[in-house]
Amino acid sequence: MAVLGAAGRMGSTVVRAVQDAPDLELVAAVDAHEDLSVVVDAGAQVAVDFTVPSATEGNVHALVDAGVHLVVGTTGWDDDSLARVRDHLADRPGVGVLVAPNFALGAVLAMAFAARAARWFESVEVIELHHPDKVDAPSGTARHTASAIAAARAAAALGPLPDATTQSLDGARGADVDGVRVHSVRLRGLVAHEEILLGNAGEQLTIRHDSFDRVSFMPGVLLAVRQVGSRPGLTVGLEQLLDLA
Amino acid sequence: MAVLGAAGRMGSTVVRAVQDAPDLELVAAVDAHEDLSVVVDAGAQVAVDFTVPSATEGNVHALVDAGVHLVVGTTGWDDDSLARVRDHLADRPGVGVLVAPNFALGAVLAMAFAARAARWFESVEVIELHHPDKVDAPSGTARHTASAIAAARAAAALGPLPDATTQSLDGARGADVDGVRVHSVRLRGLVAHEEILLGNAGEQLTIRHDSFDRVSFMPGVLLAVRQVGSRPGLTVGLEQLLDLA
Amino acid sequence: MAVLGAAGRMGSTVVRAVQDAPDLELVAAVDAHEDLSVVVDAGAQVAVDFTVPSATEGNVHALVDAGVHLVVGTTGWDDDSLARVRDHLADRPGVGVLVAPNFALGAVLAMAFAARAARWFESVEVIELHHPDKVDAPSGTARHTASAIAAARAAAALGPLPDATTQSLDGARGADVDGVRVHSVRLRGLVAHEEILLGNAGEQLTIRHDSFDRVSFMPGVLLAVRQVGSRPGLTVGLEQLLDLA
Amino acid sequence: MAVLGAAGRMGSTVVRAVQDAPDLELVAAVDAHEDLSVVVDAGAQVAVDFTVPSATEGNVHALVDAGVHLVVGTTGWDDDSLARVRDHLADRPGVGVLVAPNFALGAVLAMAFAARAARWFESVEVIELHHPDKVDAPSGTARHTASAIAAARAAAALGPLPDATTQSLDGARGADVDGVRVHSVRLRGLVAHEEILLGNAGEQLTIRHDSFDRVSFMPGVLLAVRQVGSRPGLTVGLEQLLDLA
Numbered sequence A, B, C, D: 001m002a003v004l005g006a007a008g009r010m011g012s013t014v015v016r017a018v019q020d021a022p023d024l025e026l027v028a029a030v031d032a033h034e035d036l037s038v039v040v041d042a043g044a045q046v047a048v049d050f051t052v053p054s055a056t057e058g059n060v061h062a063l064v065d066a067g068v069h070l071v072v073g074t075t076g077w078d079d080d081s082l083a084r085v086r087d088h089l090a091d092r093p094g095v096g097v098l099v100a101p102n103f104a105l106g107a108v109l110a111m112a113f114a115a116r117a118a119r120w121f122e123s124v125e126v127i128e129l130h131h132p133d134k135v136d137a138p139s140g141t142a143r144h145t146a147s148a149i150a151a152a153r154a155a156a157a158l159g160p161l162p163d164a165t166t167q168s169l170d171g172a173r174g175a176d177v178d179g180v181r182v183h184s185v186r187l188r189g190l191v192a193h194e195e196i197l198l199g200n201a202g203e204q205l206t207i208r209h210d211s212f213d214r215v216s217f218m219p220g221v222l223l224a225v226r227q228v229g230s231r232p233g234l235t236v237g238l239e240q241l242l243d244l245a
Helices: A010-018 A037-043 A053-065 A079-090 A105-120 A138-155 A214-228 B009-020 B039-041 B054-065 B077-092 B107-120 B141-153 B216-230 C009-020 C039-041 C051-066 C080-089 C105-118 C140-155 C214-228 D009-020 D037-041 D053-063 D081-088 D105-118 D142-156 D212-228
Strands: A001-006 A028-030 A046-049 A069-072 A096-099 A122-128 A175-178 A182-185 A192-200 A201-209 A234-238 B002-004 B028-029 B048-049 B069-072 B094-100 B123-128 B176-177 B179-187 B192-200 B202-213 B232-237 C003-004 C028-030 C045-048 C071-072 C096-099 C124-131 C176-179 C180-186 C192-200 C203-211 C233-236 D002-004 D028-030 D044-048 D071-072 D096-099 D123-130 D175-176 D180-186 D193-201 D205-211 D233-236
Touching: A001 A037, A010 A214, A028 A037, A028 A069, A046 A053, A046 A214, A053 A069, A053 A079, A053 C180, A079 A234, A079 B039, A079 C009, A096 A214, A096 C039, A105 A122, A105 A138, A105 A192, A105 A201, A105 A214, A105 B192, A105 B202, A122 A138, A122 C180, A138 A175, A138 A182, A138 A192, A182 C124, A182 C180, A192 B069, A192 B107, A192 C192, A201 B107, A214 B009, A234 B232, B002 B009, B002 B039, B002 C176, B009 B179, B028 B039, B048 B054, B048 B216, B054 B069, B054 B077, B054 B123, B069 B216, B077 B094, B077 B232, B077 D002, B094 B216, B094 C096, B094 C176, B107 B123, B107 B141, B107 B192, B107 B216, B123 B141, B123 D180, B141 B179, B141 B192, B176 D233, B179 D123, B179 D180, B202 C180, C003 C009, C003 C039, C009 C214, C045 C051, C045 C214, C045 D193, C051 C071, C051 C080, C080 C233, C080 D071, C096 C214, C105 C124, C105 D105, C105 D193, C105 D205, C140 C176, C140 C180, C140 C192, C192 D105, C203 D105, D002 D037, D009 D212, D028 D037, D044 D053, D044 D212, D053 D071, D071 D212, D081 D096, D081 D233, D105 D123, D105 D142, D105 D193, D105 D205, D105 D212, D142 D175, D142 D180, D142 D193
Parallel strands: A001 A028, A001 A046, A046 A069, A069 A096, A096 A234, A122 A182, B002 B028, B002 B048, B048 B069, B069 B094, B094 B232, B123 B179, C003 C028, C003 C045, C045 C071, C071 C096, C096 C233, C124 C180, D002 D028, D002 D044, D044 D071, D071 D096, D096 D233, D123 D180
Antiparallel strands: A122 A192, A175 A182, A192 A201, A201 B202, B123 B192, B176 B179, B192 B202, C124 C192, C176 C180, C192 C203, C203 D205, D123 D193, D175 D180, D193 D205
């Protein structure tokens, strides 16, 4: 297999993880701006793309043309660029592409569990906690989680969340993401953490994910590498591989 | 509908919950040792049984004969008594019986999520926390959770949990339930709490359930009452109704 | 001893706690609007006041005149009303009055520990969690905690808390209380909870208090009742009795 | 100042921390087996010792003779070796030595707060959580914490902790350290974590410390370096410097 963006932080971590995996062989490690022909020439069956938003879509189309399966962790994909890949794959029936915004198994499971639990609880809120050098609040993961919870509540015809607050200091009740409150904590020493709190009269369910290091993404990347060849077409999100039913 | 064991702690809580539910009508509240004929005479379609282990199986067979659906929360059921109900229901094709050891939605979800997550993590342990008047350790819920986790790991062909401990004070590493470590905390002020910790290199997933009051069982009981009539045969466990797929 | 406001929720809980304490004798239980002469006539040495803001200051001055020690948990005291009691006690040298906004030992300790720890950490934030019927956010306890933390940081000449946020949804970063961020979660099933998170590079200290029931105030009330007679003058805050040095 | 054991994991982290501190100057970095004369020749006023148990006591006596203040983080000190240093310092009245088993401010504060809170709670238990490569259970920190809690309870004449357990799987209730239950969790992904749970009827106080990285020891080491010169004699434990009163 091949790694694109092999000199980057995520890419180099993937290179080491592949080298440590006895069932995988690394045949090409390509820096972000090198030519992709090396991937095909080396005979790679699967490529992992952790490059940059401006390069990733071009990489995918080029390697799909060459019959190489792809696992894509680069950010910047939207509905339009995903649709173009889906169309392209319709003409290449044996090729599989998996695009996922998050490869940490625990984070993906936390989000999936929160969405499934949401319809059974009267209340739900999200707290995300990160290091204080982060520039955006809430985190993308927390926004996705809150949106998925809101969609699950809407599908179950649940009404607005109970909240009797009438006197509030500005900001105390957090940000409103599709009607779900999200609180962003910034604390030196933390990395990336998310907590979903669900409550009914007399009980609470808490789902928490702690990410301490980017090595936590490797089991998810390797899982995708091993499965993408047997999943033709476009797959979006690692949760599709996790057999949660 | 009818409540059996209506004078008990759980039964009386169910009586109040049914009275507060606009779509349900209570037609009979039967104490543990009263005659069941009142249930049939009152025209109940569904009965909830929170009686005692010595009475519950007899109640179920008598009401199945009368064509009444049952939701059973009484403890003491085993594989043999469940098999006898399943056989009986084979002769009464329209009747449904649901037996569940736990009606707290959050506790049931916590256990289901832990079992589904277990195969994706290298490590897992269970901590349960209760008031210090509890006589058994670990709790039944924690034992069930650990067994379900162990079964999921075995199904995924995972090996023993990593543990380099060579010097240990007796008891420090908890109890061994099917190879999964379970720790029992007893603390004044607590009610019933369970925490499942799952770990991979660089990340942790935590699933926690807090039960503060037995009113937390009511949404699960009412859900079962509303669905049992459309689920003929024997259903074991509330998770079957929770649409987790 | 005597209880003022004995028919109220807190007052009646105090009455039961005093009746259960072998070393204390209840000689008068006075409803909010009854005459205080019964306290003096009954020979009470100590009175506990859980009445209403409009009555409490009058009660205190009347009983100080009668030489009765007081433990006051009624809200509504400010610097001016406290100063008037202090002045009055200067003329009654043997009499003690303790006014405290919170009698939960754990809550008082959490706040005291957070203030003492604050100067040793680069980051600190406060999360408070309550049931969704609460009308104000943040809670008074959380505001006091944040102010005490801010004062401790200022005394240690620490600068502003690190926070690189440049893009934020409105409210995500919580309320600003003297420069300390406070987040208010509202969730069905909760009672009253507070968490203080302190962070340095590579480590986190978390102090959390959970209040499940107003019986948690009783050990603090009884402690104050037993000590107030040997602490002449005005004492503000239960932490003064807790021997934290 | 000088660092002894400068090539070790802790020593090299101290070297970097000193180099980053504008008010401190590193004049000697000595490997574990080099001659100490370089420390004196370089004019160091303070030395930090992170060497090995077999060397540390000799280092301390040699540098005390030379009038150098010492901050010692090496393990292996006991009452006898500490007494020998105290005796030696009686003859060198201007010299200060600080020996501490733990330099993580948060861990030291957690232990100090737990000991101070213990007398006010009916129940207390300790949970420590580490990576699964750790060979001993419970951790030394958890044992010290439990012992300090037990001493505080004894000093307050509190009786045994409430525990009605009569049926238990072996190990479920944890290890007994001076009558306090300690539970050891081992989980991939964790580093070093400790949680002290204290409970009364209706309330819980939780104090938790998370150590993610050995950089968390540096603020404590630098604090000791800056203060040891003005604390003649022997000081045991970083908490002596933390102004907790």
